[in-house]
Amino acid sequence: MNFLNQVIGGNEIIEKVEMMRIYADNAATTKLSDVAFKAMLPYMKSKYGNPSSIYNEGREAAKALNTARKNIATHLGCGINEIIFTSGGTESDNQAIISAAKHGAKENKKHIISSAFEHPAVLNTLETLKHQGFDITFLDVNTNGIIKPIQVEQAIREDTCLVTIMYANNEIGTIQPIGEIGKICREKDVIFHTDAVQAVGYLPIDVNKEKIDMLSLSAHKFHGPKGIGVLYAQNRILLHTIMSGGNQENGKRAGTENIPAIVGMSVALDECRKNMDYNTEKLTRMKKKLIDGLSTIPDCTVNGTLHRSLPGFINFSFKGVDSESLVLLLDDKGIAVSAGSACSSSSHLPSHVLLAIGRSPELAYSSLRISLCKYNTDEEVDYIIKNVTDAVNYLRSQAP
Numbered sequence: 101m102n103f104l105n106q107v108i109g110g111n112e113i114i115e116k117v118e119m120m121r122i123y124a125d126n127a128a129t130t131k132l133s134d135v136a137f138k139a140m141l142p143y144m145k146s147k148y149g150n151p152s153s154i155y156n157e158g159r160e161a162a163k164a165l166n167t168a169r170k171n172i173a174t175h176l177g178c179g180i181n182e183i184i185f186t187s188g189g190t191e192s193d194n195q196a197i198i199s200a201a202k203h204g205a206k207e208n209k210k211h212i213i214s215s216a217f218e219h220p221a222v223l224n225t226l227e228t229l230k231h232q233g234f235d236i237t238f239l240d241v242n243t244n245g246i247i248k249p250i251q252v253e254q255a256i257r258e259d260t261c262l263v264t265i266m267y268a269n270n271e272i273g274t275i276q277p278i279g280e281i282g283k284i285c286r287e288k289d290v291i292f293h294t295d296a297v298q299a300v301g302y303l304p305i306d307v308n309k310e311k312i313d314m315l316s317l318s319a320h321k322f323h324g325p326k327g328i329g330v331l332y333a334q335n336r337i338l339l340h341t342i343m344s345g346g347n348q349e350n351g352k353r354a355g356t357e358n359i360p361a362i363v364g365m366s367v368a369l370d371e372c373r374k375n376m377d378y379n380t381e382k383l384t385r386m387k388k389k390l391i392d393g394l395s396t397i398p399d400c401t402v403n404g405t406l407h408r409s410l411p412g413f414i415n416f417s418f419k420g421v422d423s424e425s426l427v428l429l430l431d432d433k434g435i436a437v438s439a440g441s442a443c444s445s446s447s448h449l450p451s452h453v454l455l456a457i458g459r460s461p462e463l464a465y466s467s468l469r470i471s472l473c474k475y476n477t478d479e480e481v482d483y484i485i486k487n488v489t490d491a492v493n494y495l496r497s498q499a500p
């Protein structure tokens with residue numbers, strides 16, 4: 101997809117060949133929406149007050165903060181004072197897990213249930229707690245990439261202080277039965293946290309109906325700005341502050357609130373919720389097209405299930421093909437996709453998610469994640485299918 105631009109510079113016409121880029125790695129991050137960007141601008145330039153200040157500029161910022169808090173609370177189905185603004189998914193996950201663990205430890209409850217395919221923000225926090233004497237049960241994930249509620253029920257013990265299971269997986273997009281898990285935890289009086297970073301903006305979530313006690317979200321996954329997120333924590337949860345400082349966020353998270361980013365996040369979430377049906381229909385259609393197109397490539401395996409996964413999200417393994425070479429070849433063709441999660445792309449280890457669902461290391465090293473968003477088009481999907489097919493054929497033809 102080369103586009104010839106003529107740029108007039110002085111007397112000469114400079115011909116510039118520009119490669120059009122197709123961005124299909126929306127699980128890593130998303131493009132900031134225009135509406136969110138415009139909404140943020142005044143709070144970066146003219147309305148720069150600190151929401152903790154009592155004079156006019158401060159009150160103006162506090163008003164924007166409260167409006168965003170109310171809006172996000174409405175979308176999640178919780179109370180306004182149950183929304184805590186954080187720097188993103190990682191911080192929200194850390195604070196949720198550490199809070200439940202501290203509270204549990206006071207009651208001599210030091211058992212936590214999670215799954216083997218969580219994000220590192222959860223896994224590494226649990227690893228730290230393990231060194232502090234917590235016992236962690238990692239539930240097995242079946243080959244479809246789904247945890248069964250009965251597994252959670254059977255794993256809960258007298259000393260369980262927390263169940264933390266992600267809403268949708270960031271490498272294979274599979275959606276967990278969160279409502280059923282929430283019901284079990286509520287009946288057993290165990291705190292339930294879900295990392296919903298990949299799900300918010302794409303699925304309708306109601307923390308009350310789904311009996312979720314704590315939830316993490318991050319704006320840059322749904323066309324909001326980076327470096328901003330939310331921890332929803334039900335009022336009954338005693339939150340432990342992980343940073344010492346001022347009394348912002350009702351004493352639950354210290355540091356001056358990032359008003360431009362909070363406003364952008366709120367507007368981006370509004371947009372996603374308003375257009376959710378339309379976007380889901382479009383993404384589901386494009387995903388089907390991708391699946392139909394890529395399934396014609398010999399020796400390909402779907403990672404996870406396509407029936408219970410995020411719209412627009414697929415993960416395939418192509419036997420004998422090195423993922424990194426595939427991603428780089430596609431990059432040359434103007435396509436941005438990934439082998440797995442952005443966080444682990446430098447580790448050179450096989451994906452822990454793919455190993456958790458029973459894939460061999462060989463298949464884990466030959467995976468490709470494509471995650472579409474509302475800005476992608478059918479024409480782009482056709483281009484992706486053609487180029488993935490050509491690249492896989494080429495790499496296989498080069499194999500010794």
Ligand code: PLP
Binds near residue numbers: 266329
């Ligand atoms: N949890 C999941 C499932 C994610 O996909 C990510 C980001 O990739 C995070 C947590 C971390 O979020 P953030 O980048 O906002 O720290």
